[in-house]
Structures are given as structure tokens and as C-alpha cells.
Amino acid sequence: MKNLKLKLLPILSLFVIAAMTSCGGDDEITAAAPSVTVNASVDGTAIASGDEISIGSDLVLNVTVNAPGGVNGLDVNGTSYSRAQLNADAGATTGSITLNSTVSVDLQVGATVAFEFEAVDDLNQTSEVVTFTYVVAAAPSPDARSYSAVLLAAPTGDLMNQNFFSVSSGTKYSSNDVTTTSESVSPTIDFGYYYGQTGEASIASPAGFESTVFAAQVEGWTTKNATVLKTTTMTATEFNETASWADIDAAFDAGTADDNGIITNLTVGTVLAFETVGGVKGLIHVSAIEPGFESNDSITLDVLAQLEATGTN
Secondary structure, eight states: OHHHHHHHHHHHHHHHHHHHHHHHHHTOOOOOOOEEEEEEEETTEEEOTTOEEETTOEEEEEEEEEOTTOEEEEEETTEEEETTTTTOOTTOSEEEEEEEEEOOTTSOTTOEEEEEEEEEETTOOBOOOEEEEEEEEOOOOOBOEEEEEEEEEOOOTTSOSEEEEETTTTEEEEHHHHHTOSSOOGGGOOEEEEEETTTEEEEEOHHHHTTSTTGGGGTTOSOOOOOEEEEOOOOHHHHHTOOBHHHHHHHHHHSEEOTTSEEOSOOTTOEEEEEOTTSOEEEEEEEEEEOSSSTTOEEEEEEEESSOOOOBO
16 A cells, blocks of 8 residues: 555646646736727817717817737728827837818718727737717808998989998998999999888889989999899897898798889888899898988998808998
8 A cells, every 4th residue: 555655646746737737827817908998079079979060070089099918009990000100109008199080061961970990909909899970960051241230321312322232342332432433333232222202211222223213323333233132020139140141041031022122111120131143142130210311311221141251340
């Protein structure tokens, strides 16, 4: 029996060594796989995946890679970014990059755009794919150009009162201003003011003036624009709340056109809609009237137009 025990000792020793060797292999630690974090913003405002972004907006994606096994690279929708592009040195466990993307006008409203991010570390381990999406929204309607307190005088026989208005420039003109210059002024004038015996306070297109007793006001003009004029049911409050091109479109479409290009019997608070021969739509609000035919009589208007906003004029 003693001899048998002695013979078994070497065999048992081999089992122990083998077991210890096996346990030692199980204790080896592998670094965790990398991970990706994405933070997005539009115009400095944080947004979440799945939010709407308007056409023309600039999307900023701040991407962070955490890689205990060493930052190696990042793949974004098939485009690879190196360790250096992630601002990480060799062996670094974190890296980051800022990506910018503009929502293209070629994208369809309602479409979903997706970005897929996958990081890789120095051990060739890859992260789970992180997906960021957004839904394409229509571009916001631009703000309209505003002209405030435009005073147009009642026309006079000497043709010197400034009773005409150019929407494109915001300039007031008299008939004399138009006919005594070598500049081409009449093509820029969109409407004018007169005070009639029965129609009283009235707005008319230059072409509309020809059918009135004030036809002499546009005599000799090379161009007499046939601006479309419409009455509306808008209130002064609603006019003051109007700011965008889309708002003007809605008001114009709801208005009722006068085929002669003349709107008479205006009162304070009246809101008209117009469209120039160049296709610029807008609104006219009557804010004050000094009734009469004298040179110091007038109408005061606030005008909104589908032109680039330049502040209140």
C-alpha cells in the first residue's frame, strides 16, 4: 500500500499543475468593447434622434468614442475616420469628432435621414452600431419686409405731392418725380393714393389711375403697372400678427380682387392685399387718414411684402 501511494504522487502532481495552468488561462482579462455616444444640436439647441429638422438647417453631431482597448477609428455611414481624426493619441481610451451636415433642399419633406456610427479599438473589437435619425421638415417661411408709417399725400394739380409708392425700394414718388428724371422710375411704382368725391380714400395701381379723374397723375409714364389689389377681412390685430411670407400668401388667397385695380372708401383699420407685376405679394394696412383733396391731406399705411426682411422701415 505504501508503494502504491508513492507511485500515485507524481500522477496527482501532474493533475494539480494542469489544473492550475487551466485556471490561470481563465483569469486573463480582455478590455471591454468600445462604445459610441452622439449628441446633436441645430442652431445651438440640443435635439434627439427622431426629431424634425427643417430644410436648410445645419445639424451638428458631436461624437465621442470610449475604447478601453485603445481608440482606433470610427465608421460613419461607410466613411472611416482615423484615430488622429478623432483627436486621440496612440493608446488613448477616448476620442471625439464634430461632424456638420446641412439638411439639403433636395431632400423630400417627411423623409427620414439616418447616420450609423460604429467604433473599433486597437484589439479590433467593434462597438454596437449607434443610429441617429431625423425627419426632414419644410423650411420655415421667411419673414416679410416691413414698411411702417408710409405717408402718401393726396394728389394735387401741380403733380408735386408724393402719392405713389415703390414696394421694392420703399420709396415714395410724386408724378413729377417720375416724369422729370432720366431714370426709369415708373416700372418700380406699384400703387398710389387719391381722394375722390364719392370713393373718398382710395388706393389704385398706376394702371388703375387711368380710369379715374386723376389720370393726369400717370400721364407720360413709360410703364403703368397693373398691380393686383384685393380687399380682405383681416383686422388690424391680425395684420400686426402677420410676419411671414406664408402668412401673406394665406391672406392674399383669401382676398377678393378688384378687376380695375382700385379699392375705394378705405377706412382706418382696413387691410388690403396686393401682388405686383413682378409677383411680389404683400399687405397694406391703413393706420390713419386725413381726408380731403388739399396738399396737406394724406393717408398713412403700413406695408408688408414678400421681400427679404431688412428690419422695420
